Amino acid sequence: xxMRLCTSIQFASVVILGLVSVAVLAQEKTSTARAPITPVIxxxxxxxxxxxxxYGDDVREINLDDLKKMLQRDGKDTRxxxxxxxxxxxxxxxxxxxxxxxxxxxxxxxxxxxxxxxxDDVTDIKSAVPKFLNEMKAKMPVVLLNVxxxxxxxxxxxxxxxxxxxxxxxxxxxxxxxFKHFGRIQPAELRTAIDKQVGAKQ
Amino acid sequence: xKKQYALPxxxxxxxxxxxxxxxxxxxxxSDLPAPPAxxxxxxxxxxxxADGAAHSLASLKGKNGTVVIFIATKCPVSNAYNDRMEKLxxxxxxKGVSVxxxxxxxxxxxxxxxxxxxxxxxxxxxxxDDGNKxxxxxxxxxxxxxxxxxxxxxxxxxxRIDDAQKIESVTSSDLRNALDEMLAGKAxxxxxxxxxxxxxxxxx
Numbered sequence: 001x002x003m004r005l006c007t008s009i010q011f012a013s014v015v016i017l018g019l020v021s022v023a024v025l026a027q028e029k030t031s032t033a034r035a036p037i038t039p040v041i042x043x044x045x046x047x048x049x050x051x052x053x054x055y056g057d058d059v060r061e062i063n064l065d066d067l068k069k070m071l072q073r074d075g076k077d078t079r080x081x082x083x084x085x086x087x088x089x090x091x092x093x094x095x096x097x098x099x100x101x102x103x104x105x106x107x108x109x110x111x112x113x114x115x116x117x118x119x120d121d122v123t124d125i126k127s128a129v130p131k132f133l134n135e136m137k138a139k140m141p142v143v144l145l146n147v148x149x150x151x152x153x154x155x156x157x158x159x160x161x162x163x164x165x166x167x168x169x170x171x172x173x174x175x176x177x178x179f180k181h182f183g184r185i186q187p188a189e190l191r192t193a194i195d196k197q198v199g200a201k202q
Numbered sequence: 203x204k205k206q207y208a209l210p211x212x213x214x215x216x217x218x219x220x221x222x223x224x225x226x227x228x229x230x231x232s233d234l235p236a237p238p239a240x241x242x243x244x245x246x247x248x249x250x251x252a253d254g255a256a257h258s259l260a261s262l263k264g265k266n267g268t269v270v271i272f273i274a275t276k277c278p279v280s281n282a283y284n285d286r287m288e289k290l291x292x293x294x295x296x297k298g299v300s301v302x303x304x305x306x307x308x309x310x311x312x313x314x315x316x317x318x319x320x321x322x323x324x325x326x327x328x329x330x331d332d333g334n335k336x337x338x339x340x341x342x343x344x345x346x347x348x349x350x351x352x353x354x355x356x357x358x359x360x361x362r363i364d365d366a367q368k369i370e371s372v373t374s375s376d377l378r379n380a381l382d383e384m385l386a387g388k389a390x391x392x393x394x395x396x397x398x399x400x401x402x403x404x405x406x
Binding site: 183 | 276362368373399
Protein backbone atom coordinates (compact mmCIF):
# COMPACT_ATOMS: atom_id res chain seq x y z
CA UNK A 1 0.00 0.00 0.00
CA UNK A 2 2.77 2.44 1.04
CA MET A 3 4.79 1.33 -1.95
CA ARG A 4 1.86 2.04 -4.23
CA LEU A 5 1.29 5.43 -2.60
CA CYS A 6 4.86 6.51 -3.00
CA THR A 7 5.02 5.31 -6.58
CA SER A 8 1.98 7.35 -7.41
CA ILE A 9 3.46 10.40 -5.66
CA GLN A 10 6.68 9.89 -7.60
CA PHE A 11 4.68 9.53 -10.78
CA ALA A 12 2.64 12.65 -10.09
CA SER A 13 5.77 14.66 -9.35
CA VAL A 14 7.39 13.55 -12.59
CA VAL A 15 4.23 14.52 -14.50
CA ILE A 16 4.05 17.93 -12.79
CA LEU A 17 7.75 18.58 -13.40
CA GLY A 18 7.32 17.56 -17.02
CA LEU A 19 4.38 19.92 -17.48
CA VAL A 20 6.27 22.77 -15.88
CA SER A 21 9.31 22.28 -18.12
CA VAL A 22 7.08 22.13 -21.19
CA ALA A 23 5.39 25.36 -20.10
CA VAL A 24 8.74 27.05 -19.45
CA LEU A 25 10.13 25.88 -22.79
CA ALA A 26 7.03 27.02 -24.64
CA GLN A 27 7.29 30.43 -23.01
CA GLU A 28 10.96 30.78 -23.95
CA LYS A 29 10.17 29.79 -27.50
CA THR A 30 7.56 32.51 -27.96
CA SER A 31 9.66 35.19 -26.32
CA THR A 32 12.87 34.51 -28.26
CA ALA A 33 11.51 33.54 -31.67
CA ARG A 34 11.07 36.61 -33.86
CA ALA A 35 8.72 35.79 -36.68
CA PRO A 36 9.51 37.23 -40.08
CA ILE A 37 7.19 40.09 -40.96
CA THR A 38 4.58 38.44 -43.10
CA PRO A 39 0.94 39.42 -43.37
CA VAL A 40 -1.38 37.62 -41.00
CA ILE A 41 -5.09 37.44 -41.69
CA UNK A 42 -6.83 38.20 -38.45
CA UNK A 43 -9.82 36.26 -37.27
CA UNK A 44 -13.05 38.05 -36.69
CA UNK A 45 -16.66 37.44 -35.92
CA UNK A 46 -19.62 39.47 -37.18
CA UNK A 47 -20.72 40.06 -33.59
CA UNK A 48 -17.51 41.86 -32.74
CA UNK A 49 -19.72 44.92 -33.06
CA UNK A 50 -17.71 46.52 -35.82
CA UNK A 51 -17.03 45.19 -39.26
CA UNK A 52 -13.60 43.66 -39.02
CA UNK A 53 -13.94 41.01 -41.69
CA UNK A 54 -12.46 42.94 -44.57
CA TYR A 55 -9.31 44.46 -43.31
CA GLY A 56 -6.97 41.49 -43.10
CA ASP A 57 -3.63 42.60 -41.86
CA ASP A 58 -4.60 46.22 -41.42
CA VAL A 59 -5.32 47.88 -38.14
CA ARG A 60 -8.49 49.92 -38.40
CA GLU A 61 -8.74 53.34 -36.85
CA ILE A 62 -11.83 53.85 -34.69
CA ASN A 63 -13.28 56.88 -32.92
CA LEU A 64 -15.34 57.33 -29.75
CA ASP A 65 -18.63 56.47 -31.49
CA ASP A 66 -17.16 53.25 -32.89
CA LEU A 67 -15.95 52.32 -29.42
CA LYS A 68 -19.38 52.98 -27.91
CA LYS A 69 -21.00 50.88 -30.62
CA MET A 70 -18.56 48.08 -29.84
CA LEU A 71 -19.45 48.27 -26.14
CA GLN A 72 -23.20 48.30 -26.78
CA ARG A 73 -23.02 45.00 -28.65
CA ASP A 74 -26.23 46.05 -30.47
CA GLY A 75 -28.09 42.93 -29.38
CA LYS A 76 -27.06 40.85 -32.38
CA ASP A 77 -24.28 39.00 -30.72
CA THR A 78 -24.46 36.50 -27.92
CA ARG A 79 -20.76 35.85 -27.45
CA UNK A 80 -18.70 36.98 -24.48
CA UNK A 81 -16.19 39.69 -25.43
CA UNK A 82 -12.67 40.33 -24.22
CA UNK A 83 -11.14 43.79 -24.71
CA UNK A 84 -7.48 44.54 -24.12
CA UNK A 85 -6.33 48.17 -24.21
CA UNK A 86 -2.62 48.37 -25.01
CA UNK A 87 0.11 50.25 -26.85
CA UNK A 88 3.44 49.32 -28.37
CA UNK A 89 5.15 51.86 -26.07
CA UNK A 90 3.78 50.15 -22.96
CA UNK A 91 6.22 47.54 -21.61
CA UNK A 92 3.77 45.41 -19.59
CA UNK A 93 1.43 45.44 -22.63
CA UNK A 94 4.19 43.98 -24.78
CA UNK A 95 5.06 41.47 -22.07
CA UNK A 96 1.53 40.13 -21.78
CA UNK A 97 0.82 40.03 -25.51
CA UNK A 98 2.11 36.47 -26.14
CA UNK A 99 -0.28 35.28 -23.40
CA UNK A 100 -3.15 37.08 -25.14
CA UNK A 101 -2.28 35.62 -28.55
CA UNK A 102 -2.28 32.15 -27.02
CA UNK A 103 -5.53 32.83 -25.22
CA UNK A 104 -7.13 34.01 -28.46
CA UNK A 105 -6.05 30.81 -30.20
CA UNK A 106 -7.40 28.69 -27.34
CA UNK A 107 -10.77 30.38 -26.89
CA UNK A 108 -11.94 31.84 -30.18
CA UNK A 109 -13.38 28.53 -31.37
CA UNK A 110 -14.96 28.05 -27.95
CA UNK A 111 -17.03 31.19 -28.42
CA UNK A 112 -14.96 34.12 -27.18
CA UNK A 113 -14.66 37.34 -29.12
CA UNK A 114 -11.44 39.19 -28.50
CA UNK A 115 -10.51 42.65 -29.75
CA UNK A 116 -7.22 44.33 -28.92
CA UNK A 117 -7.54 48.12 -28.83
CA UNK A 118 -4.32 50.01 -29.46
CA UNK A 119 -3.74 53.44 -27.94
CA ASP A 120 -0.72 54.06 -30.09
CA ASP A 121 -0.43 57.31 -31.95
CA VAL A 122 -2.37 57.18 -35.21
CA THR A 123 0.85 57.89 -37.13
CA ASP A 124 2.03 54.40 -36.08
CA ILE A 125 -1.02 52.64 -37.54
CA LYS A 126 0.81 51.39 -40.60
CA SER A 127 4.24 50.94 -39.02
CA ALA A 128 4.98 50.14 -35.37
CA VAL A 129 1.57 48.61 -34.62
CA PRO A 130 1.32 46.05 -37.48
CA LYS A 131 5.05 45.29 -37.13
CA PHE A 132 4.56 44.33 -33.49
CA LEU A 133 1.40 42.34 -34.25
CA ASN A 134 3.16 40.39 -36.95
CA GLU A 135 6.05 39.63 -34.64
CA MET A 136 3.50 38.34 -32.15
CA LYS A 137 1.68 36.38 -34.89
CA ALA A 138 -1.46 38.00 -33.51
CA LYS A 139 -4.67 36.86 -35.17
CA MET A 140 -7.27 38.74 -33.17
CA PRO A 141 -8.83 41.86 -34.67
CA VAL A 142 -6.92 44.95 -33.65
CA VAL A 143 -8.22 48.50 -33.83
CA LEU A 144 -6.53 51.77 -32.97
CA LEU A 145 -8.58 54.18 -30.91
CA ASN A 146 -7.93 57.74 -32.05
CA VAL A 147 -9.59 60.30 -29.78
CA UNK A 148 -8.76 63.89 -28.97
CA UNK A 149 -9.91 63.79 -25.37
CA UNK A 150 -9.32 60.38 -23.74
CA UNK A 151 -11.71 61.03 -20.82
CA UNK A 152 -15.05 60.16 -22.52
CA UNK A 153 -13.55 57.03 -24.07
CA UNK A 154 -12.09 55.78 -20.79
CA UNK A 155 -15.28 56.48 -18.86
CA UNK A 156 -17.43 54.89 -21.58
CA UNK A 157 -15.59 51.65 -20.88
CA UNK A 158 -15.53 51.72 -17.08
CA UNK A 159 -16.14 54.45 -14.49
CA UNK A 160 -13.44 53.01 -12.21
CA UNK A 161 -10.77 53.12 -14.91
CA UNK A 162 -8.46 56.14 -15.05
CA UNK A 163 -6.62 55.17 -18.23
CA UNK A 164 -3.70 53.13 -16.90
CA UNK A 165 -2.39 50.59 -19.42
CA UNK A 166 -2.67 47.74 -20.01
CA UNK A 167 -6.32 47.29 -19.09
CA UNK A 168 -8.32 44.15 -19.80
CA UNK A 169 -12.09 43.78 -19.60
CA UNK A 170 -14.24 40.68 -20.02
CA UNK A 171 -17.91 41.16 -20.93
CA UNK A 172 -20.58 38.51 -20.61
CA UNK A 173 -23.06 37.71 -23.38
CA UNK A 174 -25.23 40.65 -22.30
CA UNK A 175 -22.38 43.13 -22.46
CA UNK A 176 -21.83 43.43 -18.70
CA UNK A 177 -18.26 43.62 -17.35
CA UNK A 178 -17.66 40.42 -15.38
CA PHE A 179 -13.89 40.66 -14.97
CA LYS A 180 -11.31 43.42 -15.25
CA HIS A 181 -7.62 43.75 -14.65
CA PHE A 182 -5.34 46.78 -14.77
CA GLY A 183 -1.65 46.08 -15.37
CA ARG A 184 -0.13 42.87 -16.67
CA ILE A 185 -2.68 40.07 -16.78
CA GLN A 186 -2.40 36.87 -14.77
CA PRO A 187 -3.23 34.35 -17.52
CA ALA A 188 -4.59 31.67 -15.16
CA GLU A 189 -6.92 34.15 -13.44
CA LEU A 190 -8.18 35.49 -16.77
CA ARG A 191 -8.71 31.99 -18.16
CA THR A 192 -10.75 31.01 -15.12
CA ALA A 193 -12.97 34.04 -15.70
CA ILE A 194 -13.33 33.24 -19.42
CA ASP A 195 -14.11 29.58 -18.73
CA LYS A 196 -17.12 30.67 -16.71
CA GLN A 197 -18.40 32.70 -19.67
CA VAL A 198 -17.79 30.25 -22.50
CA GLY A 199 -19.14 27.40 -20.37
CA ALA A 200 -16.08 25.17 -20.74
CA LYS A 201 -16.16 24.18 -17.11
CA GLN A 202 -19.86 24.16 -16.38
CA UNK B 203 11.22 3.31 2.70
CA LYS B 204 10.26 6.82 3.79
CA LYS B 205 13.29 8.37 2.11
CA GLN B 206 11.96 7.12 -1.22
CA TYR B 207 9.18 9.65 -1.33
CA ALA B 208 10.85 12.41 0.65
CA LEU B 209 12.32 13.98 -2.49
CA PRO B 210 9.15 13.83 -4.63
CA UNK B 211 7.17 15.23 -1.72
CA UNK B 212 9.69 18.03 -1.31
CA UNK B 213 9.55 18.81 -5.04
CA UNK B 214 5.78 18.83 -4.99
CA UNK B 215 5.84 21.22 -2.02
CA UNK B 216 8.28 23.49 -3.81
CA UNK B 217 6.07 23.49 -6.90
CA UNK B 218 3.00 24.39 -4.86
CA UNK B 219 4.86 27.29 -3.27
CA UNK B 220 6.10 28.46 -6.70
CA UNK B 221 2.62 28.25 -8.20
CA UNK B 222 1.15 30.15 -5.26
CA UNK B 223 3.80 32.85 -5.60
CA UNK B 224 3.21 33.21 -9.34
CA UNK B 225 -0.56 33.29 -8.92
CA UNK B 226 -0.29 35.85 -6.13
CA UNK B 227 2.02 38.29 -7.90
CA UNK B 228 0.63 41.44 -9.41
CA UNK B 229 -2.41 43.17 -8.04
CA UNK B 230 -5.80 43.53 -9.47
CA UNK B 231 -7.96 46.59 -9.74
CA SER B 232 -10.04 45.66 -6.74
CA ASP B 233 -6.99 45.20 -4.45
CA LEU B 234 -5.91 48.81 -4.75
CA PRO B 235 -7.06 51.27 -2.13
CA ALA B 236 -9.48 53.91 -3.40
CA PRO B 237 -8.07 57.42 -3.69
CA PRO B 238 -9.07 59.90 -0.98
CA ALA B 239 -12.18 61.90 -1.81
CA UNK B 240 -11.88 65.52 -2.87
CA UNK B 241 -11.91 67.61 0.31
CA UNK B 242 -9.94 65.07 2.36
CA UNK B 243 -6.97 66.47 4.26
CA UNK B 244 -3.89 64.51 3.20
CA UNK B 245 -1.79 63.50 6.21
CA UNK B 246 1.85 64.49 6.07
CA UNK B 247 4.34 61.87 4.92
CA UNK B 248 8.10 61.64 4.56
CA UNK B 249 9.98 60.12 1.65
CA UNK B 250 13.60 60.23 0.49
CA UNK B 251 14.64 62.08 -2.65
CA ALA B 252 16.86 60.41 -5.27
CA ASP B 253 19.93 61.23 -3.15
CA GLY B 254 18.42 59.58 -0.10
CA ALA B 255 17.68 62.82 1.81
CA ALA B 256 14.34 62.63 3.60
CA HIS B 257 11.70 65.29 2.98
CA SER B 258 8.33 65.66 4.63
CA LEU B 259 5.50 66.85 2.43
CA ALA B 260 5.01 69.69 4.93
CA SER B 261 8.59 70.87 4.30
CA LEU B 262 8.01 70.96 0.52
CA LYS B 263 4.59 72.54 0.43
CA GLY B 264 4.04 75.87 -1.26
CA LYS B 265 2.70 78.96 0.50
CA ASN B 266 -0.47 78.83 -1.59
CA GLY B 267 -0.72 75.15 -2.40
CA THR B 268 1.11 72.03 -3.51
CA VAL B 269 1.02 69.82 -6.61
CA VAL B 270 2.03 66.17 -6.27
CA ILE B 271 2.62 64.30 -9.53
CA PHE B 272 3.38 60.60 -9.85
CA ILE B 273 5.97 60.30 -12.61
CA ALA B 274 8.18 57.65 -14.20
CA THR B 275 11.54 57.42 -15.94
CA LYS B 276 10.56 54.87 -18.58
CA CYS B 277 6.89 55.63 -19.25
CA PRO B 278 6.58 57.39 -22.63
CA VAL B 279 3.41 59.17 -21.50
CA SER B 280 5.08 60.57 -18.39
CA ASN B 281 8.09 61.51 -20.49
CA ALA B 282 5.85 63.33 -22.96
CA TYR B 283 4.95 65.62 -20.03
CA ASN B 284 8.48 66.39 -18.74
CA ASP B 285 8.67 69.85 -20.30
CA ARG B 286 5.07 70.65 -19.35
CA MET B 287 5.66 69.60 -15.71
CA GLU B 288 8.86 71.63 -15.43
CA LYS B 289 7.17 74.65 -17.04
CA LEU B 290 4.23 74.29 -14.66
CA UNK B 291 6.62 74.14 -11.68
CA UNK B 292 8.38 77.32 -12.86
CA UNK B 293 5.16 79.19 -13.71
CA UNK B 294 3.47 78.43 -10.39
CA UNK B 295 6.52 78.83 -8.17
CA UNK B 296 6.04 82.57 -8.64
CA LYS B 297 2.46 82.12 -7.44
CA GLY B 298 3.46 80.28 -4.29
CA VAL B 299 2.61 76.77 -5.46
CA SER B 300 5.27 74.06 -5.28
CA VAL B 301 5.48 70.93 -7.41
CA UNK B 302 6.65 67.62 -5.97
CA UNK B 303 7.26 64.56 -8.13
CA UNK B 304 6.95 61.02 -6.77
CA UNK B 305 8.40 57.97 -8.46
CA UNK B 306 6.63 54.88 -7.08
CA UNK B 307 7.74 52.37 -9.71
CA UNK B 308 9.57 49.47 -8.10
CA UNK B 309 11.27 48.96 -11.48
CA UNK B 310 12.98 52.37 -11.36
CA UNK B 311 15.65 52.75 -8.63
CA UNK B 312 16.72 56.07 -7.09
CA UNK B 313 19.90 56.32 -9.19
CA UNK B 314 17.81 56.03 -12.35
CA UNK B 315 15.36 58.66 -11.07
CA UNK B 316 18.26 61.05 -10.43
CA UNK B 317 19.88 60.49 -13.84
CA UNK B 318 16.51 60.86 -15.59
CA UNK B 319 15.72 64.15 -13.83
CA UNK B 320 19.14 65.55 -14.76
CA UNK B 321 18.82 64.43 -18.37
CA UNK B 322 15.28 65.77 -18.80
CA UNK B 323 15.88 69.01 -16.90
CA UNK B 324 13.37 68.32 -14.11
CA UNK B 325 14.34 70.70 -11.32
CA UNK B 326 11.42 70.16 -8.93
CA UNK B 327 11.96 67.76 -6.02
CA UNK B 328 11.36 64.11 -6.91
CA UNK B 329 10.76 61.65 -4.08
CA UNK B 330 11.24 57.91 -4.26
CA ASP B 331 8.29 55.94 -2.91
CA ASP B 332 9.86 52.53 -2.34
CA GLY B 333 7.18 49.96 -1.64
CA ASN B 334 4.56 52.34 -3.13
CA LYS B 335 3.17 53.20 0.31
CA UNK B 336 2.26 56.75 -0.64
CA UNK B 337 0.92 55.67 -4.05
CA UNK B 338 -1.32 53.27 -2.10
CA UNK B 339 -2.37 55.96 0.35
CA UNK B 340 -3.27 58.34 -2.48
CA UNK B 341 -4.77 55.59 -4.65
CA UNK B 342 -2.48 56.50 -7.56
CA UNK B 343 -2.66 54.08 -10.48
CA UNK B 344 -0.72 55.56 -13.36
CA UNK B 345 1.92 58.00 -14.55
CA UNK B 346 1.51 60.87 -14.91
CA UNK B 347 -1.20 61.42 -12.29
CA UNK B 348 -1.61 64.69 -10.42
CA UNK B 349 -2.95 65.79 -7.01
CA UNK B 350 -3.44 69.37 -5.81
CA UNK B 351 -3.49 70.24 -2.12
CA UNK B 352 -4.57 73.64 -0.84
CA UNK B 353 -2.85 75.60 1.95
CA UNK B 354 -4.50 73.38 4.57
CA UNK B 355 -3.37 70.17 2.85
CA UNK B 356 -6.89 69.50 1.60
CA UNK B 357 -7.20 67.62 -1.69
CA UNK B 358 -8.85 69.90 -4.27
CA UNK B 359 -7.90 68.17 -7.54
CA UNK B 360 -6.96 64.65 -8.57
CA UNK B 361 -6.54 63.58 -12.18
CA ARG B 362 -4.72 64.17 -15.41
CA ILE B 363 -2.40 67.04 -16.31
CA ASP B 364 -4.34 67.79 -19.49
CA ASP B 365 -6.24 66.00 -22.25
CA ALA B 366 -3.54 65.21 -24.82
CA GLN B 367 -0.11 63.60 -24.82
CA LYS B 368 0.90 65.79 -27.77
CA ILE B 369 1.18 69.33 -26.48
CA GLU B 370 -0.14 70.79 -29.76
CA SER B 371 -3.39 68.82 -29.33
CA VAL B 372 -4.19 70.03 -25.81
CA THR B 373 -7.61 71.64 -25.54
CA SER B 374 -8.15 71.37 -21.78
CA SER B 375 -5.32 72.14 -19.33
CA ASP B 376 -7.13 70.58 -16.38
CA LEU B 377 -4.32 70.83 -13.81
CA ARG B 378 -3.52 74.48 -14.61
CA ASN B 379 -7.23 75.34 -14.59
CA ALA B 380 -7.59 73.73 -11.15
CA LEU B 381 -4.59 75.66 -9.82
CA ASP B 382 -5.88 78.94 -11.21
CA GLU B 383 -9.29 78.39 -9.63
CA MET B 384 -7.73 77.44 -6.30
CA LEU B 385 -5.48 80.53 -6.36
CA ALA B 386 -8.50 82.70 -7.17
CA GLY B 387 -10.21 81.32 -4.09
CA LYS B 388 -12.81 79.45 -6.12
CA ALA B 389 -13.88 75.83 -5.88
CA UNK B 390 -12.20 73.61 -8.49
CA UNK B 391 -14.87 73.05 -11.14
CA UNK B 392 -13.50 69.94 -12.84
CA UNK B 393 -11.56 67.14 -11.21
CA UNK B 394 -10.98 63.45 -11.84
CA UNK B 395 -10.06 63.71 -15.50
CA UNK B 396 -8.87 60.41 -16.96
CA UNK B 397 -6.11 59.99 -19.53
CA UNK B 398 -4.16 57.03 -20.83
CA UNK B 399 -0.97 56.44 -18.88
CA UNK B 400 1.39 53.75 -17.66
CA UNK B 401 0.37 51.55 -14.75
CA UNK B 402 2.46 52.22 -11.64
CA UNK B 403 4.72 49.19 -11.14
CA UNK B 404 3.90 48.20 -7.57
CA UNK B 405 5.68 45.68 -5.38
CA UNK B 406 3.78 42.41 -5.33
